[in-house]
Amino acid sequence: MPLGVKIAWSLVGVLVAIAYGLVIAGIIRKVMARIQGRIGPPVWQQFIDLGKVIFQRTATRHGWMFYLAPIFRAGGGIGLYLLVPVVIGVPALSNFSFDGDLLLVMYFIFFGSLGMALGAADSGHPHSPIGISRGLSQMTAYELPFALAMVAMAAEVHSFSIHDIIMVQQGGILHWNILTNPLAAIAAFIAFLGMNMYAPFNIVGAPQEIPVGPPTEYNSVFLSLMMSGRAILAVAKIVLYMDLFLGGAHSILEAFVKTFIIYFWSVFVGAVFPRFRTEQAVRFFLGWPTVAGIAGVLLVLIR
Amino acid sequence: MISKLPIFGLAAVVARIAVPTLATAAGSLSAAHLLGWLGGLTAFGMTLLAVFQEDMKKLLAYSSVGQVGYVVLAMALMTPLGWTAALYYAVNHFLFKGLLFLAVAGVIYRTGVRTFADVGGLIRRMPASFIAVLIGIIALAGVPPLSGFAGKWLLYEALMDKGWLFLTAFMMFASVIAFLYCFRLIHSIFLGQLKDEHRQVREAPWPLLLAELLMIVPILVLSVRPRVLVEPLQHLVTGVFGVPGVRFASATTMTTSFGYFNAAAMMAMVVVLVVVLLVILVTAGAKPTKVNQLDIVYSGELPPSPEEVQYAWAFYRPYEKAFAPLLKARVTAFWNGVVDVVEGIADAGRRFYTGNAQTYVLYSVLFILVLAAFGLAR
Structure with missing residues (x-):
């Protein structure tokens, strides 16, 4: 497939992923509202919000580094999505995943987080560094169970290639990694809760305390890029989890169903549990989820 | 390097x-x-x-x-x-x-x-x-x-x-x-x-x-x-x-x-x-206006001074708390222990040096007496 066609398909994929991410966020607001006994906003509320911030008549900015946060947040999300194959065997939907393996994908997750941290901190608002300090602390903690799970997955097939990890899971639901190595899957799915920053791990944004956290000072087009970036980052992560644990997808419909289920695991947990403080979250991740991850790696070693 | x-x-x-x-x-x-x-x-x-x-x-x-x-x-x-x-x-x-x-x-x-x-x-x-x-x-x-x-x-x-x-x-x-x-x-x-x-x-x-x-x-x-x-x-x-x-x-x-x-x-x-x-x-969008350093959303108050707004000291305090049992206690306790032992030895040594000339004379006399006792014992 020529590079130009590939880029065009990827662009379509990116736009669809952003829209899908926004719809998911809208459904989450609806679900949360229903759980709390409210009617809630319509499912397409996120699009209305996005339009509102884009067409704001005034905008403010701080230093030139202020521009970096939206760019890195959106670039990190889009880049991550481009490195993960979406549908098996369809070159148009495998993006640029042959340019890097699972390690690159794992590190690209940080690209957006660090870039956003730098840009947001330039605003000079104390809520930004407070939120970043919490966010980075939490990130290091869920990285340990996550890394153990990734190592278990890669050791199983003796490859860091996401394609190889998908291919070994073909041939029915019993071959999926979530069933062949349930311990590593437990570690990874608990780490996923921390990654998504819903309750109990939402101290980073901490509503009612440091409103929205790092992006406090952002407005207008800056904020719209951040919202889109967050939407596609969420989609990229669930696609990655689908590839690693649920055997990838053979059609776009299958991809939608599987990613939706993965995402709502964190939403339902978030709806029920109260918030952890930072040090509690750190200790939580370094406790039982890490033990599960170690057991997952041992499972690979003894097989 | x-x-x-x-x-x-x-x-x-x-x-x-x-x-x-x-x-x-x-x-x-x-x-x-x-x-x-x-x-x-x-x-x-x-x-x-x-x-x-x-x-x-x-x-x-x-x-x-x-x-x-x-x-x-x-x-x-x-x-x-x-x-x-x-x-x-x-x-x-x-x-x-x-x-x-x-x-x-x-x-x-x-x-x-x-x-x-x-x-x-x-x-x-x-x-x-x-x-x-x-x-x-x-x-x-x-x-x-x-x-x-x-x-x-x-x-x-x-x-x-x-x-x-x-x-x-x-x-x-x-x-x-x-x-x-x-x-x-x-x-x-x-x-x-x-x-x-x-x-x-x-x-x-x-x-x-x-x-x-x-x-x-x-x-x-x-x-x-x-x-x-x-x-x-x-x-x-x-x-x-x-x-x-x-x-x-x-x-x-x-x-x-x-x-x-x-x-x-x-x-x-x-x-x-x-x-x-x-x-x-x-x-895209409206042209952003550059605002001053302290023009931030500050919960309805005026930000006092850069020193008070900047978040810099003890940046990762919660993280320190989370790792306290692993690191802080042991490392600090170990070195505190070393310091205690060294101080104790030094303190015991210091007691001999009272700064009083009469004590030093007493030490000399006692030393001579000890030597004499050794000599007699032989």
């Missing part, structure tokens, strides 16, 4: 002595594994200590010790890939840590302070130093697209290839902790609120900036083409092991038995994304 010298010494010694014995004796193999864990624990422990430093140079010093831990670990792998990783890491660390030390030296030279809480917002006065530190920390953190990622990639591939699975995950964990001090370093010095006494600070002197540039250029070259460095290292490693660790699938794609990575494609993707998004940001 003297800290790298022992690494090359270690390499030279191990290359001549240990490698031949390794093939025959199973005992020396476990010694290598022990060395690997020693390197891994150094990397983890020192990285964690660096996170809680309040002094710029101390932070960088702890970070350097931790980075050498990675190199020792990679060396201990005793595989061609591991050695390629170790040597690449050592050279790369020399570049970015040199850059960071130079840039931070510029800040200390101009401001006269080296505690994080005493600076802040210097990006407005020292933009060139800021960019140097930015490149340095991205390379240090190993975040794509800069040269640090290739080092991390080689290390993890080598660890997995060897089958040291737990060390792989442990090093991934330690590497992420490094993000904490990287952000601390750049935020507390350059971002946030500029203090009133630093409004007239000038950019670092040009010889320093020139030296920084000499470090930045190779970092950028390695970021796009790690092959420039990996290939000569391969020759060295092949000389020891007889086989190369990394293969080149194309001009820019490196492959190992475990994975693949195309540095140039990565860089191209990042550059395209950043340029496109920047164009969107600048052209």
Whole structure:
């Protein structure tokens, strides 16, 4: 497939992923509202919000580094999505995943987080560094169970290639990694809760305390890029989890169903549990989820 | 960059002595594994200590010790890939840590302070130093697209290839902790609120900036083409092991038995994304008005002064709390114990020196009496 066609398909994929991410966020607001006994906003509320911030008549900015946060947040999300194959065997939907393996994908997750941290901190608002300090602390903690799970997955097939990890899971639901190595899957799915920053791990944004956290000072087009970036980052992560644990997808419909289920695991947990403080979250991740991850790696070693 | 010298010494010694014995004796193999864990624990422990430093140079010093831990670990792998990783890491660390030390030296030279809480917002006065530190920390953190990622990639591939699975995950964990001090370093010095006494600070002197540039250029070259460095290292490693660790699938794609990575494609993707998004940001929507430093949303109050608004002291307090049982208590208790013992001995010795001449006369008389008693006893 020529590079130009590939880029065009990827662009379509990116736009669809952003829209899908926004719809998911809208459904989450609806679900949360229903759980709390409210009617809630319509499912397409996120699009209305996005339009509102884009067409704001005034905008403010701080230093030139202020521009970096939206760019890195959106670039990190889009880049991550481009490195993960979406549908098996369809070159148009495998993006640029042959340019890097699972390690690159794992590190690209940080690209957006660090870039956003730098840009947001330039605003000079104390809520930004407070939120970043919490966010980075939490990130290091869920990285340990996550890394153990990734190592278990890669050791199983003796490859860091996401394609190889998908291919070994073909041939029915019993071959999926979530069933062949349930311990590593437990570690990874608990780490996923921390990654998504819903309750109990939402101290980073901490509503009612440091409103929205790092992006406090952002407005207008800056904020719209951040919202889109967050939407596609969420989609990229669930696609990655689908590839690693649920055997990838053979059609776009299958991809939608599987990613939706993965995402709502964190939403339902978030709806029920109260918030952890930072040090509690750190200790939580370094406790039982890490033990599960170690057991997952041992499972690979003894097989 | 003297800290790298022992690494090359270690390499030279191990290359001549240990490698031949390794093939025959199973005992020396476990010694290598022990060395690997020693390197891994150094990397983890020192990285964690660096996170809680309040002094710029101390932070960088702890970070350097931790980075050498990675190199020792990679060396201990005793595989061609591991050695390629170790040597690449050592050279790369020399570049970015040199850059960071130079840039931070510029800040200390101009401001006269080296505690994080005493600076802040210097990006407005020292933009060139800021960019140097930015490149340095991205390379240090190993975040794509800069040269640090290739080092991390080689290390993890080598660890997995060897089958040291737990060390792989442990090093991934330690590497992420490094993000904490990287952000601390750049935020507390350059971002946030500029203090009133630093409004007239000038950019670092040009010889320093020139030296920084000499470090930045190779970092950028390695970021796009790690092959420039990996290939000569391969020759060295092949000389020891007889086989190369990394293969080149194309001009820019490196492959190992475990994975693949195309540095140039990565860089191209990042550059395209950043340029496109920047164009969107600048052209779309209302034209943003630049506001003053203290014009922030401040819960309906007026922000008092830059000192009070800047969040810099004890930046990772919750993290410190989380790790308190692991680190703080033991290390501090150990050194407190050492201090107590030394003080106790010194205090016991001090009691003899009362400062009173009559006591000293008494000591002399007692000493003579003791000598006399010995003489009589014989």
